Amino acid sequence: xxxxxxxQANQLSDxxxxxxxxxxxxxxxxxxxxTPEQRKxxxxxxxxxxxxxxxxxxxxxxxxxxxxxxSLGKINTITKDIKGTIKxxxxxxxxxxxxxxxxxxGVAILNRDTMGIGNxxxxxxxxxxxxxx
Amino acid sequence: xxxxxxxxTLIVTLLALPIVFCSCVNLKTVGDFSSASTESVKNFERIxxxxxxxxxxxxxxxxxxxxEINRTQDCSCALYQEADSVTQVIYNSIEGYFEGLNNLSNxxxxxxxxxxxxxxxxxxxxxxxxxxxxxxNAFSSLSNTLLRASTDFxxxxxxxxxxxxxxxxxxxxxxxxxxxxxxxxxxELRFKRERLYNLYVDIKMNGTLISEYEKVKxxxxxxxxxxxxxxxxxxxxxxxKSLDEIAKGHQVLYxxxxxxxxxxxxxxxxxYSNNVNELISEFNKLND
Numbered sequence: 001x002x003x004x005x006x007x008q009a010n011q012l013s014d015x016x017x018x019x020x021x022x023x024x025x026x027x028x029x030x031x032x033x034x035t036p037e038q039r040k041x042x043x044x045x046x047x048x049x050x051x052x053x054x055x056x057x058x059x060x061x062x063x064x065x066x067x068x069x070x071s072l073g074k075i076n077t078i079t080k081d082i083k084g085t086i087k088x089x090x091x092x093x094x095x096x097x098x099x100x101x102x103x104x105x106g107v108a109i110l111n112r113d114t115m116g117i118g119n120x121x122x123x124x125x126x127x128x129x130x131x132x133x
Numbered sequence: 134x135x136x137x138x139x140x141x142t143l144i145v146t147l148l149a150l151p152i153v154f155c156s157c158v159n160l161k162t163v164g165d166f167s168s169a170s171t172e173s174v175k176n177f178e179r180i181x182x183x184x185x186x187x188x189x190x191x192x193x194x195x196x197x198x199x200x201e202i203n204r205t206q207d208c209s210c211a212l213y214q215e216a217d218s219v220t221q222v223i224y225n226s227i228e229g230y231f232e233g234l235n236n237l238s239n240x241x242x243x244x245x246x247x248x249x250x251x252x253x254x255x256x257x258x259x260x261x262x263x264x265x266x267x268x269x270n271a272f273s274s275l276s277n278t279l280l281r282a283s284t285d286f287x288x289x290x291x292x293x294x295x296x297x298x299x300x301x302x303x304x305x306x307x308x309x310x311x312x313x314x315x316x317x318x319x320x321e322l323r324f325k326r327e328r329l330y331n332l333y334v335d336i337k338m339n340g341t342l343i344s345e346y347e348k349v350k351x352x353x354x355x356x357x358x359x360x361x362x363x364x365x366x367x368x369x370x371x372x373x374k375s376l377d378e379i380a381k382g383h384q385v386l387y388x389x390x391x392x393x394x395x396x397x398x399x400x401x402x403x404x405y406s407n408n409v410n411e412l413i414s415e416f417n418k419l420n421d
Binding site for chain 1: 187188191230288305313331
């Protein structure tokens, strides 16, 4: 037998809802003709029907998982790619900062400035290691 | 002292910049749409209702109906917990995608700061080589613009590709999420409404209320409880409609993905962005 789909489950839930309303209307319309026991039986049946309808809706939601598994996988892969692209674009800022540091380092080397070379290397290293904003 | 002066090519390139900037408009359009979509989808977190909450409410209603007084409430909600988990997984995926699209199309992402390069170029340590300040600024402006243009081109290309790949799965997810919110969760409230109706009808028909005050109070309590349920139903309905508008808007993005550099896209997408924004506003009013 084929598995129940979430749409079919929703239709079933609709049927249970309409049945619960019909039972309630019948009970109220025939209130005086029913014995207290019959009223209670009908009421219990009606609550059981309502409960069934509610459970079917929750069950229908769990069935959705099988129906969207493929789409979920695709979207999550795309979202991961988007995050990767954003990181690449943010890395450009890092590249600019490092380039500026290297420029100062180059000048320090040309000027044979030992202290400057040391500081510049430290700065470039710090910039490179700094996290992307 | 050597002085560096700008060449003609630099001036020509600077004059061409407005053409490059024109292409930014549609990244903004995609950004506006995905930002509104993210905000709207996130309203899910503000809805104080879930499948598990419904299950717990049901147990309380049953205990009240049967006049049961227990030390602790024994309520089995495993199926409802599973339903909430599925809803949460779908929500996370949709929200993650639109937030990513919004971040990627946000122009702040490629507003690169060239202060460090400018400082390096105009630094005294450059020694005998001195570059005029205005040349440094022109260089900075030009490099930023060219960088921005190339990265914006790259972003547009990437966004086009993501929209193309994402349309089919995101339509499926938005549709299923819409059904979960607008049919299943809202449908649970329909049953809650019916249970409430039966409880008060039974009280009335059993003739247990004697005084006029008790009768009026019971009717007032009933309508107050009914209003709270209906308010929740409207919230779910509004969120459900937003998801529908988001799906339509994404379809428009997909249909016009090859024209992302055309200004007309703003017109195509504007009505969907506006609809989503109006529904966000409607939702906010319900939560005020």
